[in-house]
Amino acid sequence: MPTSSDAPPPELLNNDPNGFAWGVWHDRTPKLVQQIRNAHPYGPDQRQALDDLLEEISAGLMTPLPPDVHDHELWTDWGADYFGKPWLDAPFLGSEAYFYRRLLKAVDYFTPGPWQGVDPFDHLKTAELRDPTLEVDLSTLNDLQQLHPEEAGQAKLLASLWGNRADLGFRIGKTAASAEPQTENLVADDSELVWDLLSPTAEVTVVVDNAGRELLADLVFIDHLLQHDLAAAITLHLKPCPYYVSDATTNDFVACLRRLAETPGTASEISRRLWNAVGDGDLRLYTHSFYSAPWSYHHLPTDLVAELKNSSLTIMKGDLNYRRLVGDRAWPPVSNFADLTSYFPGAVAAFRTLKSDVAVGITPAMLITLEQMAPSWRTDGSYGLIQART
Ligand SMILES: O=P(O)(O)OC[C@@]1(O)O[C@H](CO)[C@@H](O)[C@@H]1O
Structure with a gap:
């Protein structure tokens, strides 16, 4: 690692139009949300949650997970610097991890009920x-x-x-x-x-x-x-x-x-x-x-x-x-x-x-x-x- 006087270069953010992350947020991720929505017979709640997520990552501010999720503390800890601010201003590494967590939330992956434990990507892996x-x-x-x-x-x-x-x-x-x-x-x-x-x-x-x-x-x-x-x-x-x-x-x-x-x-x-x-x-x-x-x-x-x-x-x-x-x-x-x-x-x-x-x-x-x-x-x-x- 660099010495303490030798600060590391900046973390990669989402907001560089010339950076790789730009295409991920402007093209790949929106398409993925739409694809997951189309590939499953989700009910109105999951559909709405996916639509909300799509809107949020496209133009909105990053919102936290609700307090009742099992890993609320972990994400509150990470998100303290980013919640309430544009997704595009966040670091690429952490915000993409958070996107996948939010996707699992939208499809009730951890929520007791009929969609608990159903892998939203399974159809792609099986294919x-x-x-x-x-x-x-x-x-x-x-x-x-x-x-x-x-x-x-x-x-x-x-x-x-x-x-x-x-x-x-x-x-x-x-x-x-x-x-x-x-x-x-x-x-x-x-x-x-x-x-x-x-x-x-x-x-x-x-x-x-x-x-x-x-x-x-x-x-x-x-x-x-x-x-x-x-x-x-x-x-x-x-x-x-x-x-x-x-x-x-x-x-x-x-x-x-x-x-x-x-x-x-x-x-x-x-x-x-x-x-x-x-x-x-x-x-x-x-x-x-x-x-x-x-x-x-x-x-x-x-x-x-x-x-x-x-x-x-x-x-x-x-x-x-x-x-x-x-x-x-x-x-x-x-x-x-x-x-x-x-x-x-x-x-x-x-x-x-x-x-x-x-x-x-x-x-x-x-x-x-x-x-x-x-x-x-x-x-x-x-x-x-x-x-x-x-
Ligand atoms: O870890 P993997 O599967 O080799 O690649 C993950 C990846 O496709 O996802 C990110 C963008 O969404 C990039 O870091 C990388 O290109």
């Missing part, structure tokens, strides 16, 4: 698992058996990374046959360090991101680690509730294991091994309310710190986890990843495709090339990174 092209992708896992375990491991690591682009990396096809992992478009690659941190005694944590194709790729990678003695045990950190549309909850983990089991061959073997690993305690499931909280990981609560401290390596999946890990700030891209994450308990790695303004750990030469050749490299999802520190 991804039912996509006919997935069968072909999962069948190509059989080809990986021909590779040397180290090559197969690297291919699976990269598949887990590119899975974050929802562009399933283990559709390896030519890549598998020629043993050429998909390394193009990597703006940083610390994968050697990641492998160095894995061993038969390693306790690994994977803070997962999206359900569906990304989680399937993560599970294939995790199976590889367990099968090849590269970890003694692995803990999956899942979301405690539906979040950011496709973030994985325990239900989504179960759905992925079931989907893997439907494809004969390697995929179903992986499903069976992981199912047994959960039963044997080698693959643990874990969640914490902090995973849907509005703060960066600099504010980890003590019980989550205690949990992560036991880990030989924590792998952070995806864009949002990356923003929470380094801080959602206007960092110069050449900032040092190890310095910015030195506060985090234990060794940490990030597997992420770039889908927002934040980027660190880029070499000056790489930065010049990216700015010249691919002006939207930070946000268009075509670039990825593997960064790690011991």
Whole structure:
């Protein structure tokens, strides 16, 4: 981290017309609210609540949650600086987390009654698992058996990374046959360090991101680690509730294991091994309310710190986890990843495709090339990174 005399750059706000967040609030989020409203037979109360939310985020001032919700204190604490002020003036990271909390409120996700526990994003997640092209992708896992375990491991690591682009990396096809992992478009690659941190005694944590194709790729990678003695045990950190549309909850983990089991061959073997690993305690499931909280990981609560401290390596999946890990700030891209994450308990790695303004750990030469050749490299999802520190 910068020294105390060296203040960090400002937090990213929603109100920069040139910032990535601008498009999220002016395009993506309004469309999402409308889509959720159209996709469910909600009654008048939920419809009205969704319409009110849409109006509020479009032009209104941020209002607090009612006092009777279970997490009122948490959001009052965060919102003290923002409630009563325009959504557009709030920090991007916290306000988007609050948007998802408000969406769950609007559809009565936590309210005792008929809609309690009904995931408003389930239809989207299910469609991804039912996509006919997935069968072909999962069948190509059989080809990986021909590779040397180290090559197969690297291919699976990269598949887990590119899975974050929802562009399933283990559709390896030519890549598998020629043993050429998909390394193009990597703006940083610390994968050697990641492998160095894995061993038969390693306790690994994977803070997962999206359900569906990304989680399937993560599970294939995790199976590889367990099968090849590269970890003694692995803990999956899942979301405690539906979040950011496709973030994985325990239900989504179960759905992925079931989907893997439907494809004969390697995929179903992986499903069976992981199912047994959960039963044997080698693959643990874990969640914490902090995973849907509005703060960066600099504010980890003590019980989550205690949990992560036991880990030989924590792998952070995806864009949002990356923003929470380094801080959602206007960092110069050449900032040092190890310095910015030195506060985090234990060794940490990030597997992420770039889908927002934040980027660190880029070499000056790489930065010049990216700015010249691919002006939207930070946000268009075509670039990825593997960064790690011991
Ligand atoms: O964490 P993920 O799934 O990789 O990405 C989350 C994301 O799509 O949502 C945010 C905008 O809504 C961005 O930070 C990021 O691009």
